[in-house]
Amino acid sequence: MPFGPARIAPSGALSDVLVGRRAELALLRAVVAAPPSLALVEGEAGIGKSRLVAELFATSEHARAPAGVPVRRLVGQCEQLQEPLPLSPLLDAFRTAGAELAASRPANPVIGALAPLLPEIAGHLPPPLPALPDQRAERHRVFRAAVALLDRLSPLVLVLEDVHWADGGTHDFLAFLASHQPRELSVILTARTETGPLPIREALARAPSGPARVISLTPLSPPDVEELAGGILGTDLPRTFAAPLHEATGGIPFVVEEVLRTLLERLPAHEIPRRPDVLADLAVPTVLRDVVVGRLAALDEPIREILGAAAVIGVTPDDRMLAEVTGRDPEEIVKALATAQAIGLLHEDDGRCRFRHTLARQIVYESVPVAGRRWSHLKTAQALEREPGQKPVARLAHHYRLAGRTAEFVGNAEAAADTALAHGNDATAARFLLRALETDELAGDVRVRLAVKLGRAAVDGLAHAESVPILERLLASEPLPAHLRGELRFALGRMLRQQGEARAGYLQIERAVDDLGDRPALLGRALAVLAAPETVPDRHVREHAARCDQAERAARRSGERDVHIAVRIARASLLLEQGDPGSRRLIDDLLRDDRLRAVPREHARACLNWAQGALHIGRLDRAESLLAEGRRVADQAEYLRVAEVVELVTAAVDRAAGRWDGLERRARRLAGPAATFAAAFLDSRLLHGTLLAAIGPAEEAAECLGQVITVAERVGAVWPLIPARMALSRLLLGLDDPAAAAEQATAGLALVRAKGNWVWGAETVLCLVDAMDAVGEAGGAAGLVSELAAGIEGADAPVAQAALLTARGVLARSRGGEVEADRLLDAARTTLGEAGLRYDEAHAFERLGRLRGAAGGDCLEGALRLYGAMGADRDIARVGRVMRRNGVPIPYPWRGGRLSHGRSLSAREREVALLAAAGRTNQEIATELFLSRRTVESHVSSVLRKLGLSSRTELRGFALPPG
Structure with a gap:
C-alpha cells in the first residue's frame, strides 16, 4: 500500500472534479x-x-x-x-x-x-x-x-x-x-x-x-471557470454570470472557489447564477481579501483572536503552542480551529490543522492590529524558547524581529547564520546577517562581528549588492583592528570583483594586504588574487609575479595546505596567460593533487579559469579538456554559481573550434539582461561582438564591441579591453577604414606595453601592421614586429606565434618578397590549423589566397568552405568578392550556399536593399515596411551576402540586379 498522506491537496475543496487540466x-x-x-x-x-x-x-x-x-x-x-x-x-x-x-x-x-x-x-x-x-x-x-x-x-x-x-x-x-x-x-x-x-x-x-x-499552470479560461462554477453550484451558468465571475477571479481556481463559498453562505445555490449583481463589489486582487475578511467578521472575538495568533505562528499552527500564546484552554483552541475548518479557512492535512492557503493566512495575519501582532510574536518566541531540544533559531529570529525585540532578534539571527554556515549554506547565512545588520541599535563590536561573518558568507552567497554598501560604510566609519580591517577589505574586494568592478576590487585587496601581516593564511589568499594578470590594466606582469612570490612565502608561513594550493593555482594561471610552457606541468601536477580534489569548488573554478587562459593563448585542445574537467567537478559538487561561467567558456570554445550552429543565440542570451554573473558580462559581450563581426550586421558588432571597451575602461578590466580593441580594429579594416583601425590598435598596443604580456597583444600588433600596410606604410612597422618577436620568444601560444608569422609575411610582401611572404603566411595557416582554431584558420586561408591572386583558388575555396560551415556571412561575401575580382571560379554546389549564383533577391530583400541603398537606417526601414528591426537586420545581411558586398555603405550607388 502507498505510504504518506492519503491526499496531497488541501481538503475542503468545493469541487471534486478537476477542471481545465x-x-x-x-x-x-x-x-x-x-x-x-x-x-x-x-x-x-x-x-x-x-x-x-x-x-x-x-x-x-x-x-x-x-x-x-x-x-x-x-x-x-x-x-x-x-x-x-x-x-x-x-x-x-x-x-x-x-x-x-x-x-x-x-x-x-x-x-x-x-x-x-x-x-x-x-x-x-x-x-x-x-x-x-x-x-x-x-x-x-x-x-x-x-x-x-x-x-x-x-x-x-x-x-x-x-x-x-x-x-x-x-x-x-x-x-x-x-x-x-x-x-x-x-x-x-x-x-x-x-x-x-x-x-x-x-x-x-x-x-x-x-x-x-x-x-x-495558467489561470482557467472563461469556459473552464464556467464549468468549475457550474459543477459547484449544480446548474448551468448564464453568460451574464460566468463572464463577470471569470473577470473578478482572474481564472484562479482557489479564488473562484472562495468567492462561491462566500456566495453560498448568503444565497441558495440555484439563485446565485441569476444574481450577477452580487459580483459587482468584488474585484481582483481584493476579492480574496474581501472574502476572508468577511468570513472572519462573522466569527466571535475569541475565535478571531485564536486565528490571529495561529496566523502569527505560521501556516501550520500547533494546538499546544496556540494555547500557550493565547492563554486559552485547549478546549477553546479545538473549538476555534474546528469552526475555522468548517468555514474553509483551515483544513486538515495529515492529521494537522493548516491554513487552507498561504494567502488566507496572510489576510488573517494582516487583520490583526499591529500591537496585537507584536504581542503574539513575542509570546510565540517565548513559547519556542521554552521547548525542549535544539532551539529553532531561524523561527526565533523571525518572531523576535516582528516583536520589536532587537537584542533577541540579533542573537538568534547570528545563531541561525552560524548554523547555516556550518552546513555550507552561505546564501542563507548572508540573508540572516544582512537582516541583523539593518538594525540601528547595534553596538559597535556586535556590528563588526556580524560584518566579518557577512564578509565570509557573502562572497559565495551571492548577496553582493546588499553586502557591499554595508562593508563600505563599516570600513569608513568604524575604528577597526588591523586584522579585521584587512579581512573586511579582502571580502569587499572579492565581492566587487564578482560584481564586475575589477579596479575597485583590486585596489581594496591591495589595501587589505597591508593589514594582514599577522594573518598569513588570509594574506596568502589575498596576494594570490593580486597575482591574476587579467584584471587591472596598470599592473605589469612583473608585479603580478612578485605578488605570487609573496603569496608563496605567506602560504609557507601559514602552514595551511589549502592556501598553498590556492597560490599554486594562481601561479599556474599567471604562467599560462603568458604562454609559459612550464604551466602545463604545473597544472597537470595540481590536477593530480588530492588536496585540490578535496576542495571541489576550488577545483572547478581553477579548471574554468585555466580553460579561459588556454583559449587566450590559442591552446584549444587544452581548453576543451580543462573545461570538461571543470564542468564534471562543478556538476558533482552541485556548484550552481558557476553555471553561467561554464556556459560562457563552452560557447567560447565552440567559437574557436568553428562550432557555430546556434552560437549567436547562445551568446546573445549570455550577454543579455537575464545574465546574473556580473564578472562574466564583459566576456559574454566580447564573444557576442566578435561573432557579429563575422556574421553581421557590422553596425551592431561595432556597437557591441564599443560597449565592451567603454565598460572595461570604466571598471578597469584589461583582458576584455585588449581583445575588444583588436576585434574592433579588425572590423574597421574590413569596412575600409584603416585610420580608425589603426587608432584602436594603437590604443590596444599601449595596454599591452603597460601590462607587459605580448602574448595577449600579438593580434593587436598584426592589426596595426595591416592598417599601416593599407595606407602604404608597412615598412614603418618593422620595429614593432621585432618588439613582438622578443616579447613572445619561446611562448607556447599558437595565436601569438601565428600573428607574428603573419605580420612578418605582410612586411615581406611590402618589400617585394612574395616568396618569403607566401612561406610565412602558409606557416601561420598551418599553426592555426594544427591548433584547431577554425575561424582563425579560415582568415589565414583567405590571406594566403589574396597574396597568390589568380593562383590562390584552392586557398580561397578553403576559406569559403570554413566560413560557410560556420555561417560567417560577412566573411563569405568578402571572399566571394575577392574570388570574382581574381577570376577564381566559385565552387557549386558548396555547403555555404550558391554564392556565385546567389544574386537573385527575394521581393522583400529587394525592398529592404533599395531603402538601405537610399541611406535609411534599419529602424527607419522596419517602421516603413512594418517589420521588426531584427528582421530588417537579417534581410540586410542576406542582401550583402548575395551581392558580395562587405557593408551597407557599398549598397549606395550599387546597381541592383533586375527584380
Whole structure:
C-alpha cells in the first residue's frame, strides 16, 4: 500500500472534479509512468498545483511498478519559515516510511549517515557512520545516503511541495538528485512562479535521465471557470454570470472557489447564477481579501483572536503552542480551529490543522492590529524558547524581529547564520546577517562581528549588492583592528570583483594586504588574487609575479595546505596567460593533487579559469579538456554559481573550434539582461561582438564591441579591453577604414606595453601592421614586429606565434618578397590549423589566397568552405568578392550556399536593399515596411551576402540586379 498522506491537496475543496487540466494531468501521468523522471509543476499561488498532484494519485491506482508492486509515494512539504538545516522537508517525508523500511531489502551502509537525522526510524536504518572532518564531504555523504534510501524505497514517487520555500541545502540536494536519480524513482516538485526562477532550474534541465518536464499552470479560461462554477453550484451558468465571475477571479481556481463559498453562505445555490449583481463589489486582487475578511467578521472575538495568533505562528499552527500564546484552554483552541475548518479557512492535512492557503493566512495575519501582532510574536518566541531540544533559531529570529525585540532578534539571527554556515549554506547565512545588520541599535563590536561573518558568507552567497554598501560604510566609519580591517577589505574586494568592478576590487585587496601581516593564511589568499594578470590594466606582469612570490612565502608561513594550493593555482594561471610552457606541468601536477580534489569548488573554478587562459593563448585542445574537467567537478559538487561561467567558456570554445550552429543565440542570451554573473558580462559581450563581426550586421558588432571597451575602461578590466580593441580594429579594416583601425590598435598596443604580456597583444600588433600596410606604410612597422618577436620568444601560444608569422609575411610582401611572404603566411595557416582554431584558420586561408591572386583558388575555396560551415556571412561575401575580382571560379554546389549564383533577391530583400541603398537606417526601414528591426537586420545581411558586398555603405550607388 502507498505510504504518506492519503491526499496531497488541501481538503475542503468545493469541487471534486478537476477542471481545465486534462493535458497537464496526462503529461504528469506520463512522467510518473516512465521513471527515472522529473516533473516541475509551477504556477502562481492558488492556481491548483497541489490539486493537480492530488488528482494524479486519486486517479492512477492502476499505475504499477515492476513485479506488480503498487507505486508508493513520499510527500514532503517546504515551509515558509524554514530552519537553516538541509533536507528537512525530505527528512519529514522519510519519517513516515518506518514500517516500509522494516520490511524492505537490506540497506546500503551509507544510509547510516541519515540515522542521526532520523531518530524516529533509526532502528530501521544501518548504524550511524563516523563523522567526517570536512563539512562539505559530510554533506556529500548525507546526499548519497538520501539517494540510496530513495532507491531502497523504490519504486517510488517523491513529491516535494512548495520548493520555492526550500532551504539552500534542499535545493542543493535536488540538484544532486537530478544527476544521481535512482532508475525507479519519479520526482514531482511544485513551486510558485511569482517568487522567481528556482535556483536549481539549470540542474533540472540537465538531468542525465532527461530534462525535467515543466508543467506550467495558467489561470482557467472563461469556459473552464464556467464549468468549475457550474459543477459547484449544480446548474448551468448564464453568460451574464460566468463572464463577470471569470473577470473578478482572474481564472484562479482557489479564488473562484472562495468567492462561491462566500456566495453560498448568503444565497441558495440555484439563485446565485441569476444574481450577477452580487459580483459587482468584488474585484481582483481584493476579492480574496474581501472574502476572508468577511468570513472572519462573522466569527466571535475569541475565535478571531485564536486565528490571529495561529496566523502569527505560521501556516501550520500547533494546538499546544496556540494555547500557550493565547492563554486559552485547549478546549477553546479545538473549538476555534474546528469552526475555522468548517468555514474553509483551515483544513486538515495529515492529521494537522493548516491554513487552507498561504494567502488566507496572510489576510488573517494582516487583520490583526499591529500591537496585537507584536504581542503574539513575542509570546510565540517565548513559547519556542521554552521547548525542549535544539532551539529553532531561524523561527526565533523571525518572531523576535516582528516583536520589536532587537537584542533577541540579533542573537538568534547570528545563531541561525552560524548554523547555516556550518552546513555550507552561505546564501542563507548572508540573508540572516544582512537582516541583523539593518538594525540601528547595534553596538559597535556586535556590528563588526556580524560584518566579518557577512564578509565570509557573502562572497559565495551571492548577496553582493546588499553586502557591499554595508562593508563600505563599516570600513569608513568604524575604528577597526588591523586584522579585521584587512579581512573586511579582502571580502569587499572579492565581492566587487564578482560584481564586475575589477579596479575597485583590486585596489581594496591591495589595501587589505597591508593589514594582514599577522594573518598569513588570509594574506596568502589575498596576494594570490593580486597575482591574476587579467584584471587591472596598470599592473605589469612583473608585479603580478612578485605578488605570487609573496603569496608563496605567506602560504609557507601559514602552514595551511589549502592556501598553498590556492597560490599554486594562481601561479599556474599567471604562467599560462603568458604562454609559459612550464604551466602545463604545473597544472597537470595540481590536477593530480588530492588536496585540490578535496576542495571541489576550488577545483572547478581553477579548471574554468585555466580553460579561459588556454583559449587566450590559442591552446584549444587544452581548453576543451580543462573545461570538461571543470564542468564534471562543478556538476558533482552541485556548484550552481558557476553555471553561467561554464556556459560562457563552452560557447567560447565552440567559437574557436568553428562550432557555430546556434552560437549567436547562445551568446546573445549570455550577454543579455537575464545574465546574473556580473564578472562574466564583459566576456559574454566580447564573444557576442566578435561573432557579429563575422556574421553581421557590422553596425551592431561595432556597437557591441564599443560597449565592451567603454565598460572595461570604466571598471578597469584589461583582458576584455585588449581583445575588444583588436576585434574592433579588425572590423574597421574590413569596412575600409584603416585610420580608425589603426587608432584602436594603437590604443590596444599601449595596454599591452603597460601590462607587459605580448602574448595577449600579438593580434593587436598584426592589426596595426595591416592598417599601416593599407595606407602604404608597412615598412614603418618593422620595429614593432621585432618588439613582438622578443616579447613572445619561446611562448607556447599558437595565436601569438601565428600573428607574428603573419605580420612578418605582410612586411615581406611590402618589400617585394612574395616568396618569403607566401612561406610565412602558409606557416601561420598551418599553426592555426594544427591548433584547431577554425575561424582563425579560415582568415589565414583567405590571406594566403589574396597574396597568390589568380593562383590562390584552392586557398580561397578553403576559406569559403570554413566560413560557410560556420555561417560567417560577412566573411563569405568578402571572399566571394575577392574570388570574382581574381577570376577564381566559385565552387557549386558548396555547403555555404550558391554564392556565385546567389544574386537573385527575394521581393522583400529587394525592398529592404533599395531603402538601405537610399541611406535609411534599419529602424527607419522596419517602421516603413512594418517589420521588426531584427528582421530588417537579417534581410540586410542576406542582401550583402548575395551581392558580395562587405557593408551597407557599398549598397549606395550599387546597381541592383533586375527584380
